[in-house]
Amino acid sequence: MSGEGLARIFRSLGVDEIVDGGQTMNPSIEELMASVRRTAARSVLLLPNNKNVLMTARQVAEISEKPVRVVPSRTLPEGLAAALAFREDRGLDANVQQMEKACARVASGEVTYAIRDSRFGDRVIHAGDIVGMADGELVSVGRDVAAVTTAVARRLLSDGRSLLTLYWGHGVTREEADRLAEALRATLPGIELELYYGGQPLFFYLLSAE
Known part of the structure; x- marks a missing residue:
């Protein structure tokens, strides 16, 4: 770990x-x-x-x-x-x-970045792309961390789960994490959201939904 x-x-x-x-x-x-x-x-x-x-x-x-x-x-x-x-x-x-x-009971998500050009199924991913995964499935690829994280959160909560936990990683500031948390609360009303510092390398955010 x-x-x-x-x-x-x-x-x-x-x-x-x-x-x-x-x-x-x-x-x-x-x-x-x-x-x-x-x-x-x-x-x-x-x-x-x-x-x-x-x-x-x-x-x-x-x-x-x-x-x-x-x-x-x-x-x-x-x-x-x-x-x-x-x-x-x-x-x-x-x-x-x-x-x-x-x-x-847990659905897991992660938001990271591509270090090289690659392909995931029929999806082409370029070096530097922000990549969002939910339970091992590719959910979103883009250039904006917040947008990709939001897409992953939506997928994780799509099965009726309502508790979302975000762990922000090394390289993400507390201010950035707070802004994202507030945006998610506004975008996904009715959810309970918890935010913690994870400090993990490579991953902007780890997500957990229950």
């Missing part, structure tokens, strides 16, 4: 160990295993928070000396929802069950 703001949020929810990573620097089995060993807990819940880390996390669970269970969070918003669902007074299996349910 990358982003100092996101790391603080996870720690505030009781997460003991955070392994830095991202889209292009996923942690190894050795790094995850070292993190598991550093924890004082008798058993460990792993939140991959990235579909590309899921297999590695499951391999760690297979070879770990202490009990490890993997909650299959495929995005950071799913991981945050799972962490919120954790209860110390529940058993390991019961926590896994409730945390998986929490992941399933």
Whole structure:
């Protein structure tokens, strides 16, 4: 996981160990295993928070000396929802069950930029384009961060969800994030919107809808 703001949020929810990573620097089995060993807990819940880390996390669970269970969070918003669902007074299996349910309730979005010319399906994307994704599906391509983010938010809220959370990234100012939040509240009346500093590189915004 990358982003100092996101790391603080996870720690505030009781997460003991955070392994830095991202889209292009996923942690190894050795790094995850070292993190598991550093924890004082008798058993460990792993939140991959990235579909590309899921297999590695499951391999760690297979070879770990202490009990490890993997909650299959495929995005950071799913991981945050799972962490919120954790209860110390529940058993390991019961926590896994409730945390998986929490992941399933979340729709995840991201707004980033293209570093090179590419093609997504039948859509041509040029270097420098702002790219908006919702649950792995391309939603919007443009040159305006706010417009692309709004398109992603609309898609995430289209299934009757009403709580939208924005995590603004490294390179986005608080003023820019506040302006976007106010514009979304005006454009999408009736929603509940929360705004947090994520500090993540590469992504202007991460979005979560429930």
